[in-house]
Amino acid sequence: AQRVTQPEKLLSVFKGAPVELKCNYSYSGSPELFWYVQYSRQRLQLLLRHISRESIKGFTADLNKGETSFHLKKPFAQEEDSAMYYCALGAGNNRKLIWGLGTSLAVNP
């Protein structure tokens, strides 16, 4: 079954601390994984995609096929990183995304 699991509903860290938002997936094919972010009162926007292997706003995410994980990391969290983060898996012929339940990140001053 195709599934995305984000085990933490809420993650609270202090400014400057490292942060890791966990994402595990279940998919029999070759996965295409994304992290989307939703800041307060804003639309969902793409943060990272695994095929780009890029760093956006200091965030990185590495696909680990052995552990079927795509955890999102940032070494030093900032207050403006406070948002809802969703991990998503691309699956199916109609190119739909399978979504995790999201993790709310709160970065405290």
Add this chain to the structure above:
Amino acid sequence: GAVVSQHPSRVICKSGTSVKIECRSLDFQATTMFWYRQFPKQSLMLMATSNEGSKATYEQGVEKDKFLINHASLTLSTLTVTSAHPEDSSFYICSARSRAGGSYEQYFGPGTRLTVT
């Protein structure tokens, strides 16, 4: 680039009436558009996938006669909530996938808050 708009941003309607929500890709052609519901502090629930010029594919448990989707052009998809009930009150979000390439990447609209009284 890759901007998706939705109209209206907020709508209040009476129970039993129908409401139409528009989703437009402003600067790209969208082969596929997706319609989601988002409940407060919860994840996205995919309702249906629409491809330009063909019938929408609905997710399990979504009533296609209640949530009518039309994808008439490569830049416009509409969702009509028919005979709305208070339980249909929700935040409806559309997204669009670019015609170019085979990526799964979706661009999201700002959402429409529907309140049925």
